[in-house]
Each structure stands twice: as structure tokens, then as C-alpha cells.
Amino acid sequence: MKGQDVATTGRNTARAHRHTVANFVKKAPRSLVWLLVAANIAVLVFMVLASFKTSGEIFDSPWSLPEEWNLDNWTEAWVTSGFGQAARNTVIVVAAASVSVIALSAPAAYVLSRSQSRMASGLTVAFVMGIGIPSQVLVIPIFVMLAEVGLVNSLPGLYFVYTALGLPFSVFLLTGFFRSLPSELEEAALLDGAGPLRTFFRVMLPLARSGIITALTLTILSLWNETLMALVLLQETANYTLSVALLAFLSTVQYGSGSYGALLAGACIVVLPTLAVYIWLGRRLIEGISLGSGK
Amino acid sequence: MTLLHERRDAPTRSVPPERRGSPVDVMRRRMFWPxxxxxxxxxxxFFVGPTIGVIWISLNEWAGAGPMSWxxxxxxxxxxxxxxxxxxxxNSMKILVLVGGCVFLASFALTAALREMKGKRLAxxxxxxxxLVSGIVIALVWGILFQHGGTVNSVLGNFGVEPISWLNSSNMxxxxxxxxxxxxxxxxxxxxLAGVDRIPIYLYEEASLAGANAWQRFRYVTLPLSRDVVSVAAVLWTIESIKIFEFIFAFGGTTNDMPPTSVWNSALFVYGESFGSSAYRFGYASASALLMLLVFTAFVVLLRRLTHREPLEF
Structure with missing residues (x-):
């Protein structure tokens, strides 16, 4: 009886010990989750608040509300520092390039997903390898090539580069997506005499709508933030995209102007559209990314 | 009726016998190239041409204009x-291995917590x-928070902590x-998490019935069964980590100058040797880009070899 008691207590302490370990294993990651969530929200709030503050306020009372809500920083960024022009440039180039990426990659992805020829699989592999080639490998030859045809320091030149840069990932994502669609419907349409073009536009595109929206949004977001190509290819303030304008503004702030409030207003101009798109289409994006990598 | 008849006959008439197939196949072949x-x-x-071009340029000395010298x-x-x-x-290797290691460790911890948590989607x-945020923005916010008279130090100052130089050259x-x-x-x-969510729930239930605690369920169910997705994620990290540019560049780099060479990685080296310092050593910069790409490609191949086994079915 006594021995049994000892055994039970022993077992109990062991269990209690195991319990604390399990508890720790359970709780540490959970607090990490909430820590990150809090940090991300805090940084965003800090940015938006700071865009209304004077430099002194930003550093002395970073987390308090601004003493007065005025738009001085925003007008300074938008008008004086050229973010307005840069925003227009970015919207035009990124929108045109992203739509072109989809217009080129959707038909290609569709036939690549349906054909079993050696050519098709070769091309599919080539596009996937394109994802692995970083911009710094391409930037010098592309610069030289565009200089040759007079497209350096021009937004049309950047548009061509962006359209090309967006292609590999979009083809990859959409090929996977088309592969997951049943082929009965299109075969029926083809047999009913709706030529290849009509079958693609009237039957396949509507079916692939959600995949196409995902590809389009991911392309927009990645081109919106692209920096290296824009930095190399654009030389004149009037042509700057938001990334380059932000870097240029960063240098004036560091060389004395010290207007951190306007700098953060500029940063908000870069980030808030992304946030809006994310709130609008976020779940789809996350699913698209997990799907793309699951294949 | 005639239409149907014609269509059924069409492929036999228009294609050579070796390429015969169902009408659908024929149509698919016809639409392939357009x-x-x-x-x-x-x-x-924009990809194949420049890749060949960069190999050629890397074998020369060239300032972008004028003659090349072999x-x-x-x-x-x-x-x-x-x-x-x-x-x-x-630095590139440190990013690949050390930063990557931390990213994956943290991701696993977060996955373990998120899997069975309320508010999982929102978190x-x-x-x-x-x-999704521009690396430049993150770098400049990071800089304002951590610079010498920055936010973090002023918050710490309230607790009597002396200002710490977070961003001096040894910490940067x-x-x-x-x-x-x-x-x-x-x-x-x-x-x-997307991979882990595909693991059937009954495996966890059985493990719990057998007395496995949270850590053991993670170690013996989650970890082995998410091998495939982790291997894909590791390849993705390798590919993405070599592309990192603006986040480092915006630390002290602006349109006018570059951050200190002690924090350069592959992309910054290429930019610094070509456009960034008006050195315009295109051949040298190209060689560095290719060398780095070669090492990272070897890493991807190695990673695939190491992790490649029969895909798990469950």
C-alpha cells in the first residue's frame, strides 16, 4: 500500500513536470504569435501617426497622438517631394504591365497545362527557371539593351521590363491552376464547334477567374515594390516610381532637411494602397501562395 | 448532320497520319503556338538573351560603352x-543559412501555435x-525605431537604460x-501551415489517445508529415534570399550613395560595382552575379537531392 503511494506520487511529479514542459511548449509559440501581431500593428500605427507629426514629436513622444492633425507633411510629400508624380507613374506602369502579364501568361499557361508534348514541358520548366533568376543577373544586359534602342530613362522601357519580369511567376501559378480545372467542359465546347479562341475566352477564362485575380494581384504587389530595375533605368525625377522617389527623399532627409514626418507620409503613400488591396483580396492571396507552393 | 460528318472526317484529311489524334488533340496542337x-x-x-549576354559580359572588361577588352x-x-x-x-550565405534557419524555426513555432488557436485566420x-510591404519602407521605419536618438532608445530611456547604438557598424x-x-x-x-492543415486530424487524435503531449504530437506527427512542404519552402527561400536588395540598400543607401560594404550582399555588390558608384565595371559586376547564382543553384540542387524521397500520401 505504502509502496504504491510512493509510486503514485512519483508518477504524479513526473506528470506535473511533463505538464509544465508541455505547457511551455504550448505557451511560448502562442506568445510569439501575439508578440508579432502586436509589433506589426504597432509599426503601422506608428507610421500613420508619425505622418501627421513634427520631427520632434516623432522622437520624443512616438506613441502619442499628434498635437494637431494637419496635412502639412502629406502635402510636402505629395507636392514638393514629387510623390504625386511618382504615384501616377507607378500606377500607370504597374497597371499596364500587370494587365499585359496576365494577357500573355493566361493563354500560354492554358495550352502548357493541356499539352503533353516535350516542347510544352520544356517551356514550362524554362518559365519556372525564370523565377530563379534574380534581377541583379539581368539588370546589366537589360540596361545595355534598352540603351541601344533609346528606352533607358523612359516609362515605356520600364513597362516592357516589368511585363517580362512578371511573366515566369504568373505562368507558373496559372499553369498549376489550369491543370486543376476539369477538361471535359472545354472538350465539349471544342467538339461543339466553338473554335479554340472562343473556347478559351468563353469557357476557360471564366472558370479560371479566381486564379487569374490571384495572379494579377500578386503581380501588381510585387511590381509596386520593385526597386532595382527602376533605380537603374530611371534617371530623371519626372520619371521616378514610388520606390525611387522614396529613396531620393530619404537622401534629402538624411542630408539635413530632417523632415521625418514628410518621409513617413511618403512611406504611407507607398504602403496604404498595398494594405487596401490586402484587406480586399487577402484571403485569396494567401490561398494562392499556399497553393502555388504546394505543387 | 453534314457538319458533324465533316468534322469527324476533318482530322484524317488535314493531318499526316503520324499526328492523328482525336479532334480535340488536333485543335489543341493547332492553338499551341499562337x-x-x-x-x-x-x-x-528579357530572360534568355540577357542570361547569355551576362555570361559574355562577365568575360570582358567593359564600362557599358566603348570597346570591350577580353x-x-x-x-x-x-x-x-x-x-x-x-x-x-x-553575407549572402549568412542570410541564406542563419537568417533562413531563424525564419524556419520561428515559422515552425508559429505554425504549432496557430494550428490549434482561436483567431488563427486574423493572426x-x-x-x-x-x-507585401516595400523593403524600403520597412528599412526606414526600422531605422527610425533603432537609430541612436530613435524611438526604441527613448522608450528604454524612460526605464533608465543608456542609449544603445543598435545600428553601429558591428551591430548593423x-x-x-x-x-x-x-x-x-x-x-x-x-x-x-497550409501543408500542416492537410494532415488528417485523426492522426493527432490517435496520438493524443496514446498519451502524446503537444511537443510529442508536433515532433512525431507534424514534423515528419510536413516534410514535402518544408522542402519546397526551403527552395523558395534559397531563390528569394539571393534577390534581397532594397531592404539592405535602404539602410544608409539612397539614390546618392551606398550603405557600408560590410553589409553588402550579392545584389548590392552588383549594383555597387556597376551603377551605384559610377564605377561602371560591368564585366566584374556580371561575373559576381553569375558566380553567386551558380553557388545558389548548386544549393537548390543539393537541397532537392537531400530532401527528395517518395512523396508522402495521406
């Missing part, structure tokens, strides 16, 4: 002995967001690495 050619043409012009492999030999390149190379979306790269972990952890958590 559909694929535009994308392929652009891909050839150097053969000398650019590569000089590179290997260049201390700036060595730093950039080792995941908020953790994910920094991936560590802070950059931490920033990268913060940016990327959301993406890899999302990817790993």
Missing part, C-alpha cells in the same frame, strides 16, 4: 580575392502582411538579419 508564342518571345528577349576568366579570379566580394558572399493575416548586419526574419516569417508560416 497561345504560347507572345509570352515565349518576351521571355526570350579578360577571359580573370574577372572571376580577381573576385575570389576581393575582400569586398568575400564580405558580400559571406495569420497580420503576421503575413510585412511580406545583425539588425538587418533580424529585420529579414520579421519580414519573411509570415510567408513561410503561411506555406508550412
Amino acid at each position: 497561345f504560347v508564342a507572345p509570352a515565349t518571345a518576351l521571355f526570350v528577349v 579578360r577571359g576568366l580573370k574577372n572571376y579570379v580577381t573576385l575570389v580575392q576581393d575582400p569586398t566580394f568575400q564580405t558580400a558572399f559571406s 495569420r493575416s497580420i503576421i503575413f502582411f510585412p511580406v 548586419f545583425t539588425m538587418i538579419g533580424l529585420g529579414m526574419v520579421w519580414i519573411n516569417v509570415g510567408l513561410y508560416t503561411t506555406i508550412i
